[in-house]
Amino acid sequence: MDSIEQLTSLLERFPGVGPRQAERFVQFILRSSPTFRSELIDSMKKLGDTVHQCSTCYRFFSEPAHVGHVGAHVKSCGICTSPKRDRSTLLVIATDADLAALEKSGTYRGLYFIFGGTVSLASEETKHLRAKELLRSISGRVKEGLTEVILAFPANPEGDATTARVREALVTASQGKPFKISTLGRGLSTGSELEYADPDTIKNALDARK
Numbered sequence: 001m002d003s004i005e006q007l008t009s010l011l012e013r014f015p016g017v018g019p020r021q022a023e024r025f026v027q028f029i030l031r032s033s034p035t036f037r038s039e040l041i042d043s044m045k046k047l048g049d050t051v052h053q054c055s056t057c058y059r060f061f062s063e064p065a066h067v068g069h070v071g072a073h074v075k076s077c078g079i080c081t082s083p084k085r086d087r088s089t090l091l092v093i094a095t096d097a098d099l100a101a102l103e104k105s106g107t108y109r110g111l112y113f114i115f116g117g118t119v120s121l122a123s124e125e126t127k128h129l130r131a132k133e134l135l136r137s138i139s140g141r142v143k144e145g146l147t148e149v150i151l152a153f154p155a156n157p158e159g160d161a162t163t164a165r166v167r168e169a170l171v172t173a174s175q176g177k178p179f180k181i182s183t184l185g186r187g188l189s190t191g192s193e194l195e196y197a198d199p200d201t202i203k204n205a206l207d208a209r210k
Contacts, residue, residue: 004030056080056137058114058130059096079103079112086110088147092134092166094118094154105199107206110150113137118158119165131166135173142177150209151183182209 001009004026011022029037051062054077061077079085089110093099094117102108116130138146151166153159163183170181184205197205 052077054080057099057112058116058133059099059112084109087141087145089150090141090146090148091150091152093152094159094162098152101197102202105197105202107199107203111141115153115162115166118153118162121158121161129162131169134166135169138170138173138177138179142179147179149179149181150206151181152205155184184209 007029008019008022008026011017011025012019014022017025029040051060052075053060054075056076057080059077059079086109089108090113091102091108091110092113092115093102094115096114099112099114102112113134114130115134116128119129138149149170151163153162153166167181167183174181
């Protein structure tokens, strides 16, 4: 396999990218200036060196790492360690893209937990999801003031199935712990995802949670 075929094959692994689109990306890169290609290569290399995954919410971030609560140096992001964030609410979302949309909207000031996706109705595969990590974090979060967990998965069948499973697990884990479990209300239409929602839609969905 030559270098063009290899890069095309790698790009095909991206979500929503098929063979023809991958080929167009490669052709664009080939037609680009050497400076652009160098910048692209340099940025890709830096991802592994400067981007961390938060040990608390599991989002990817490129901010300096912070010290964890137990005294050890843990890579926690600026959102999780910020004293300005409201620790009474925890928003459980599917992906980093959802978090980015919520932060851009400026309508939510609590904490997050990236669940890692949604349940696949076709395969029932859940190994990539962070249900155990979420449940393990609840006791500590309650001690820090948690009073509400908001489930904010996509408004589609897989999102609904994930919401049902997580709610059931949280209900079991919440026995004796004073926090409620809510879901986003009207504002998000059926089939929509937070990643593509506008700020007003996100605000309405948060305000109407139930």
